[in-house]
Amino acid sequence: MRALLTRDLRLxxxxxxxxxxxxxxxxxxxxxxxxxxxxxxxxxxxxAPGILWVAALLAALLSLDRIFALDHEDGSLPLLAxxxxxxxxxxxxxxxxxxxxxxxxxxxxxxLLGVLLHLPGQAxxxxxxxxxLGTPALSLIGxxxxxxxxxxxxxxxxxxxxxxxxxxxxxxxGAEAARRxxxxxxxxxxxxxxxxxxxxxxxxxxxxxxxxxxVTLR
Amino acid sequence: xxxxxxxxxRKFLDTTEPWVPWLMWLSAAVLAVGLVWGFFxxxxxxxxxxxxxxxxxxxxxxxxxxxxxxxxxVASLIWLIRRHHVSALAARAAAPVGLVMTLIALVTxxxxxxxxxxxxxxxxxxxxxxxxxxxxxxxxxxxWAAIPDxxxxxxxxxxxxxxxxxxxxxxxYAVNFWNxxxxxxxxxxxxxxxxxxxxxxxxxxxxxxxxxxxFLALVLLRTGTEIRARRIGALRARARxxxxxxx
Numbered sequence: 029m030r031a032l033l034t035r036d037l038r039l040x041x042x043x044x045x046x047x048x049x050x051x052x053x054x055x056x057x058x059x060x061x062x063x064x065x066x067x068x069x070x071x072x073x074x075x076a077p078g079i080l081w082v083a084a085l086l087a088a089l090l091s092l093d094r095i096f097a098l099d100h101e102d103g104s105l106p107l108l109a110x111x112x113x114x115x116x117x118x119x120x121x122x123x124x125x126x127x128x129x130x131x132x133x134x135x136x137x138x139x140l141l142g143v144l145l146h147l148p149g150q151a152x153x154x155x156x157x158x159x160x161l162g163t164p165a166l167s168l169i170g171x172x173x174x175x176x177x178x179x180x181x182x183x184x185x186x187x188x189x190x191x192x193x194x195x196x197x198x199x200x201x202g203a204e205a206a207r208r209x210x211x212x213x214x215x216x217x218x219x220x221x222x223x224x225x226x227x228x229x230x231x232x233x234x235x236x237x238x239x240x241x242x243v244t245l246r
Numbered sequence: 247x248x249x250x251x252x253x254x255x256r257k258f259l260d261t262t263e264p265w266v267p268w269l270m271w272l273s274a275a276v277l278a279v280g281l282v283w284g285f286f287x288x289x290x291x292x293x294x295x296x297x298x299x300x301x302x303x304x305x306x307x308x309x310x311x312x313x314x315x316x317x318x319x320v321a322s323l324i325w326l327i328r329r330h331h332v333s334a335l336a337a338r339a340a341a342p343v344g345l346v347m348t349l350i351a352l353v354t355x356x357x358x359x360x361x362x363x364x365x366x367x368x369x370x371x372x373x374x375x376x377x378x379x380x381x382x383x384x385x386x387x388x389x390w391a392a393i394p395d396x397x398x399x400x401x402x403x404x405x406x407x408x409x410x411x412x413x414x415x416x417x418x419y420a421v422n423f424w425n426x427x428x429x430x431x432x433x434x435x436x437x438x439x440x441x442x443x444x445x446x447x448x449x450x451x452x453x454x455x456x457x458x459x460x461f462l463a464l465v466l467l468r469t470g471t472e473i474r475a476r477r478i479g480a481l482r483a484r485a486r487x488x489x490x491x492x493x
Contacts, residue, residue, distance in 0.1 A: 172409065176389065176402050186392050190385040190406065194413045196378055197420040204424060218423070225416070236409050243401040 029113055029121050036125035039098075050087040050130040051137055057083040058141045069146045076145035077155055077206030083141075084134045084159060085166060085195055091130050092170040093187055095122050096178040096241075105178075109245050119237035120230070123164075123171040131163030147210065154209020158222060162202035165226040168233045169194045175240040197225055253330035255473045262466045269466065273459030280452030288445055300358045302450060306457035308351035311379060314344030314461065318386075319411050322404035332469065334400035335476065337407065338390050339468035343461060345383040352376055371421040378417045382410050396476065 061079050065071060099105040108118055138159055139152055147155065173191035177183035201222040208215035252258050284302035321337035324330060355373065356366045367373065389406055393399035 176406060177392070179398075180392050183392070186385075186388050189381075189388055193378055193381040193385060193417075194410070197413065197416040200417075200420040200424045221420075221423070233409070236405055239405050240402055243398050243405075246398065 029117050032108070032113065032118065032121045033125055036122065037128060040125065040129040050091045051133045053090050054083050054087040054134055054137060055141065057086060058144060061145070073146040073148055073210070076142060076147040077151060077210055078203045079145060080138055080141060080147070080155060081159075081162075081199055081203040081206060084138070084163065085199055087134060088126075088130050088163065088166045088170060089188055089191060089195075091126065092174045092191065093177070093184050095126055095171055095174040097174075097183075100178050100244075105241075106245055109241065115238035115241050116234040119171055119175065119234040119241070123167045123234070123237075126171060127164050127167040131159075131167050134163060135159045150212060151206060151210030154215050154219075155206040158202045158205040158209075158215075158219060161219065161222045161226055162198050165198045165222075165229045166195060168226075168229040169198070172233050172237045172240065175237045175244065178241070179244045198222065201225065250328070250330070253328070253332050255332055255477075258332050259470055259473060263470055266463055266467050266470070269459055269463035273456050273463055276452060276459060277456035280449050280456050284446075284449035284453060288449060297358060297361050298446075300354050301446070302453045304351060304354040304358060305450060306454045307347045307354065308376070309454060310457050310461050311344055311347040311351050311376070313458075314340050314347060315379065315382070315411070315414070317465070318344065318407050322407040325400055326404050326408075331400075331476070332473065334404065335472040336465060336469045337404070338400075339472050340461075340465045341383055341387050341390070343464045343468070345380065345387065347457075347461070348376060348380045348383060352380065371418075371424070374421045374424075375414075375418045378421075379414060382414055386410065396479075 058079060061075075061083075062072060065075070096105060099108065109115060111118075113121075135156060138155055142152055142155060170191055173187050173194070176190060177187045180186065201218045205215045205218040205222060208218065252261060281302055285299050288299070318337040318340050321333045321340070325334040325337065352373070355376075359368065360366050386403060386406060390399055390403050393402060
């Protein structure tokens with residue numbers, strides 16, 4: 029599993045696998061928002077947590093179809109499936125690789141972009157914690173969606189239609205935690221719920237992902 | 247004779263096809279009685295005026311929107327466990343019906359909300375959950391349409407239905423947490439005191455029965471169509487392989 033993880037990471041970084049693309053997309057979305065709603069600092073500060081969360085979600089979505097598509101094209105997916113590693117663990121490793129290449133950079137970049145949006149300083153740690161807890165869930169759900177659509181031509185659009193409704197609870201709790209942090213309210217409850225969703229996804233979704241992969245590889 | 251004998255498509259068709267027109271007429275009759283009773287022979291509720299009469303469409307369609315998803319969930323489970331094709335096709339057949347029911351509930355809700363709350367739309371938990379349910383239906387139908395191989399499509403959509411059900415329930419409670427709403431709570435439960443008065447309750451019940459019958463008729467009809475479409479596909483495939491067609 030570790031070998032698979034490092035292989036995926038290496039592929040993502042070296043072979044133009046879109047390592048920086050998600051980050052650049054995140055940046056562009058956040059930069060576009062002030063053009064849309066105007067540059068007033070107080071408005072931007074109020075909507076900043078939500079904007080950052082929605083942008084992170086879209087950036088994660090953008091790179092989902094790469095999770096299995098490249099392996100499916102060059103035929104390494106069947107090979108991985110016949111390896112001694114169970115498919116469930118493969119799904120988990122793929123999600124982990126996706127998180128390290130997209131989720132983690134987003135978490136690291138969020139404070140910088142928060143400054144651009146006049147996010148109040150006291151909200152920064154809450155935003156970081158909520159993103160750090162929420163993005164793994166985004167990767168896990170996205171891996172499931174990618175496994176459902178892996179064999180399809182033009183699967184990208186379908187993938188977003190399937191995955192985005194599944195993102196709703198994560199987005200609600202994540203953005204709520206960041207918003208409460210920004211307003212100085214206690215943010216513990218949404219954070220705990222967010223962590224619960226993340227752990228539940230990590231525990232259960234690999235099985236669904238593996239089931240979908242088995243169907244595709246049949 | 248067990249219920250599983252109806253998993254045979256032939257037997258399923260032979261049994262259900264004669265029912266479909268009867269169910270159609272019955273649902274039309276029940277709906278006509280319920281709607282006419284509800285629209286013309288109930289008093290106008292105080293505070294609501296005549297706009298309250300839209301509940302005879304709003305509540306039953308909302309009920310069926312959720313029940314259709316439940317039915318799809320059960321059918322998907324049966325397909326995954328027992329591999330009965332009719333079950334998978336019934337789930338597929340129910341999805342567009344559920345989608346339309348969700349849409350009716352949303353639209354009638356908006357039409358009712360305009361005079362009552364002064365707005366077509368509010369980001370209220372119930373309204374938002376229904377919008378999310380609508381998106382789930384869309385994704386489910388799109389996935390069915392996108393996969394060419396029927397067995398893979400049935401498998402993948404069943405898995406999506408299972409996962410989607412969990413996330414739909416999760417979303418339902420998440421939006422509760424997210425925003426307090428305008429929508430009234432459940433006023434039709436059997437065990438509470440503040441139920442709506444019987445004058446409205448009885449015609450509403452008739453309308454609900456009508457919608458259930460309509461749903462049954464549509465799903466049976468559409469399942470029959472799906473079975474026939476599958477059979478045509480199989481015959482075509484066989485003809486393409488230019489094998490002699492066995493009767």
